[in-house]
């Protein structure tokens with residue numbers, strides 16, 4: 633019988649440690665610098681310029697005209713980072729979070745700036761407007 | 772054969788053809804020959820190209836809806852064995868009410884998939900095509916609709932589906 637050419641490699645590998653990472657028993661392989669993970673959005677910083685809506689290739693971002701902010705559904709994000717690069721006020725950044733599996737595509741973890749938050753901000757803006765109106769009347 | 776020799780030889784054989792040479796610097800300097808020729812002369816022109824270089828590499832056919840006409844551009848890479856190949860774009864056009872071109876599969880057999888593609892996507896038909904079946908579109912796709920047409924035979928608005936953004940869907944409910 634012919635000796636298979638891989639035999640010596642197979643035999644020597646039998647005595648080596650396995651080169652695997654037994655996740656979840658261990659930590660996942662660390663992410664490199666500049667890793668593109670889940671998107672973070674800073675509502676406060678956002679000026680509502682809509683540039684991110686224009687560059688996003690995946691339809692993740694929708695403009696909310698009442699409050700001049702944007703809202704995200706990351707279920708569609710392709711992690712291209714174009715919105716981060718284009719944002720003039722650095723309201724967007726990519727985190728190193730990548731364990732994003734879920735059983736609901738509209739899971740809260742995949743959404744930024746949801747309906748109730750929008751309502752809340754709307755109320756706040758209206759109150760501010762009223763306060764300003766009252767102030768200017770006083771003068 | 773270099774660009775100038777090709778332009779001369781082709782221009783002598785087809786004096787009515789429009790020939791233009793473009794030059795780009797990026798990403799690397801390259802001169803490219805563009806030919807525009809009537810459909811009556813098109814098949815002869817392709818035959819002539821093959822005679823000039825029997826090993827010419829047929830790259831692709833790009834079809835386009837230009838209002839009342841359909842354009843077709845055939846890209847070929849020639850004389851590549853001589854190093855620094857010659858890039859040729861030879862184009863022709865047909866009126867929409869008679870969208871027919873002669874097949875060139877008898878000269879360049881590898882043109883077949885591109886001709887089949889243009890038939891189903893643009894409604895540009897090739898006379899004498901040896902295999903007219905659809906290539907990419909599904910079998911249950913409606914007849915008489917050509918997705919790349921910009922006119923009424925193109926995709927209908929009701930065929931376009933958008934899988935919906937949760938903000939939009941919530942917005943519509945309100």
Ligand code: SF4
Nearest residue numbers: 688709710712713715
């Ligand atoms: S990373 Fe890319 S896909 Fe994701 S939201 Fe930004 S632009 Fe859209």
Ligand code: SF4
Nearest residue numbers: 678679681682684719
């Ligand atoms: S680009 Fe930045 S500031 Fe402009 S709308 Fe998007 S997140 Fe807001």
